[in-house]
Amino acid sequence: MEFIIFLSKLDKEILELLIKANYIVEENKIECLINKEIKGLHKFEENKIIICTENAKKKTNYRNKKQQPNKDNFKTELAVRKALRHEATHAIQKCNDNKIIGDIKKLESKLHQSKRKALNFSTSNFSGTYAKEVEAYVLEDKPKKVKDFIKKYCL
Numbered sequence: 001m002e003f004i005i006f007l008s009k010l011d012k013e014i015l016e017l018l019i020k021a022n023y024i025v026e027e028n029k030i031e032c033l034i035n036k037e038i039k040g041l042h043k044f045e046e047n048k049i050i051i052c053t054e055n056a057k058k059k060t061n062y063r064n065k066k067q068q069p070n071k072d073n074f075k076t077e078l079a080v081r082k083a084l085r086h087e088a089t090h091a092i093q094k095c096n097d098n099k100i101i102g103d104i105k106k107l108e109s110k111l112h113q114s115k116r117k118a119l120n121f122s123t124s125n126f127s128g129t130y131a132k133e134v135e136a137y138v139l140e141d142k143p144k145k146v147k148d149f150i151k152k153y154c155l
Contacts, residue, residue, distance in 0.1 A: 001027045003053040006080040010143045014088055017147060021154035023091055024048045037121065040083030042090035049087040056080050082140040089136040089146060095154040100135045107131075110138045 007015065018025055024047060031041050032052035039059070041050040056062075060075035093100055100107070111119070115137045122133045139146050 001025075001051075001053075003027050003051045003056075003080050003084070006053075006077045007084065008077075008081060008143070010147060011081050011084055014084060014143060014147050014150065017150040017155065018049065018088055018091060021091065021095070021150060022047055025051065027051050028054050039079055040087040042087045042094075044090075044094060047091075047094075049084070049091065051080060051083055051087075053080060056083060081143070085143055085146045086136045086140040088150060089139040090132065092146070092149045092153050093132055093135070095150075100131045101149060101153065102135055102138075104131045104134065107134045107138050112137075112141075 004012070004015070015025060026048065027050065029050045031050055032038065032055050036055055036058070039052050039056045041052070042048075043050065056079040057076055060073075060079050062073055062076040111134055119130075119133055119137055122137075123130050139149075
């Protein structure tokens with residue numbers, strides 16, 4: 001799986017914990033081809049997370065270092081890492097009886113303004129509820145918390 005090369009040490013630990021919690025993590029499946037806007041997907045019924053690495057690379061103008069060096073490849077790293085954490089948050093919510101783990105008012109106050117458009121996209125195109133998506137967008141910037149919550153709720 002190519003997306004692993006974009007992960008930090010902490011994100012690799014999140015991936016390992018998801019697998020330990022009986023999640024299947026796949027990459028670039030048909031869902032990614034159907035919707036080029038998504039970088040990740042949580043398949044609730046199947047305990048499956050799909051990372052859309054190719055979509056993330058296209059959206060962040062990824063360049064193969066051998067073909068053409070691009071110091072902006074950190075944007076691809078960030079996109080893939082956030083996709084994994086976001087979908088891991090949905091796994092945590094599933095482990096918590098399909099409920100958010102935080103307080104919605106506190107979560108809303110922590111949601112960065114730049115994520116409002118993405119939140120609207122997620123809630124209008126996918127089955128996620130507003131509260132679950134707010135929590136996932138907040139936690140995608142907090143890998144340590146995601147790791148701790150997987151341990152607490154899923155293991």
